[in-house]
Amino acid sequence: MDKTLPKRTCLICRRKANKRMLCRVVRTTEGTVSLDATGTEPGRGAYICLTSKCLDSTLIKTNLERALRTTIGIEDKDLLVAQIKENRMRFKEIEP
Ligand SMILES: [Zn+2]
Numbered sequence: 001m002d003k004t005l006p007k008r009t010c011l012i013c014r015r016k017a018n019k020r021m022l023c024r025v026v027r028t029t030e031g032t033v034s035l036d037a038t039g040t041e042p043g044r045g046a047y048i049c050l051t052s053k054c055l056d057s058t059l060i061k062t063n064l065e066r067a068l069r070t071t072i073g074i075e076d077k078d079l080l081v082a083q084i085k086e087n088r089m090r091f092k093e094i095e096p
Contacts, residue, residue: 005018011046025064027045028043033072050084064077
């Protein structure tokens with residue numbers, strides 16, 4: 001593993017990990033919150049593990065709102081988590 005890669009902290013479990021092991025969620029310049037599959041979208045970002053433990057956490061909405069300094073509807077949150085889980089298929093080997 002390349003130790004020079006930046007580390008990011010999961011907003012649920014606070015685990016620090018290589019940014020490629022985490023999924024980035026971004027508050028876009030339009031004010032919407034969306035999955036940043038490429039990790040390069042401009043805007044305020046937050047990171048979450050791709051594990052079911054973190055993605056199914058009831059803290060997601062609250063912690064995301066705090067991290068991104070915005071409010072998120074329940075439906076938007078559910079949609080976001082569904083998108084992340086779909087995206088996760090590509091990263092399956094990292095599930096602990
Ligand atoms: Zn986590």
